Amino acid sequence: MKTLLRLSVIALSVGVAVSLAACSGSSVSEPTPTPTPTPTPALSTSALQGIWRSPAGSASTVSAVVLPDGKVWALMSNASSTRVLKGAFEVQGTNFAGTAKSFTLGTSTTTTTQLTASVVQKTSLAGTVVSAGLSEPIGLAYQTRYDTAATLADFAGAWTATLGPGTVRWTLSATGAITGTRTTGCTYSGQLSVRPEQKAVVMAAVTETCAGATTQLSGVAAKTEDKLGITMLLTNGDESAAVAISLVQGG
Numbered sequence: 001m002k003t004l005l006r007l008s009v010i011a012l013s014v015g016v017a018v019s020l021a022a023c024s025g026s027s028v029s030e031p032t033p034t035p036t037p038t039p040t041p042a043l044s045t046s047a048l049q050g051i052w053r054s055p056a057g058s059a060s061t062v063s064a065v066v067l068p069d070g071k072v073w074a075l076m077s078n079a080s081s082t083r084v085l086k087g088a089f090e091v092q093g094t095n096f097a098g099t100a101k102s103f104t105l106g107t108s109t110t111t112t113t114q115l116t117a118s119v120v121q122k123t124s125l126a127g128t129v130v131s132a133g134l135s136e137p138i139g140l141a142y143q144t145r146y147d148t149a150a151t152l153a154d155f156a157g158a159w160t161a162t163l164g165p166g167t168v169r170w171t172l173s174a175t176g177a178i179t180g181t182r183t184t185g186c187t188y189s190g191q192l193s194v195r196p197e198q199k200a201v202v203m204a205a206v207t208e209t210c211a212g213a214t215t216q217l218s219g220v221a222a223k224t225e226d227k228l229g230i231t232m233l234l235t236n237g238d239e240s241a242a243v244a245i246s247l248v249q250g251g
Helices: 002-024
Strands: 050-053 061-066 071-077 082-092 095-104 110-120 124-131 134-143 157-163 166-172 177-182 187-194 202-210 213-223 229-236 242-249
Touching (some): 082 110, 082 242
Antiparallel strands (some): 110 124, 166 177, 229 242
């Protein structure tokens, strides 16, 4: 009887061991984890920033400055008119859209303008300018000089420009201070200031005093590609008028 009991215990032990061995050797398939997709970088108006220019021979000559926050200043010239555009882009889906005010120089005409743009960063900007029901396509190339940080000392010197019926003669100091006169009797004071992103474009603020009337102007400025001139695009305080100033060296 004891022998049978002992054999039963041995048999039970062997059975348990075999069962455990079978369990430990079983293959359990784990689900294949789904790869986490790489997130698409959020579109930002900073992709538009730069100095942009139309190619030679274009029907309309366009020079534009777009700041990292999407604000845009542009000078557009064709056979019939020259306009200053001031506006701002916002992200719209996978591209950009915005509204600008268009000032036809030499007149009091202003119009609201719709803008669209797509960009290959630091390469090309394509879009449309829609004003008074007319749509004008633009294609602009990136100007690498934008990436060279400007210093206020870069603008120092004596400068002249034709402005309306007169000629302005300005002196810019190494700290960006502007002083000067116009042959019509107007006087000027102002200040250039470096922007936070420290690129080639600086901010400009100018006070014009003519026959006792004072006008505050503000906008952007940059040296020309050959470094021999300064281009300023400015509007007055209530944005009822704009001015484009092309300064050349000499007093």
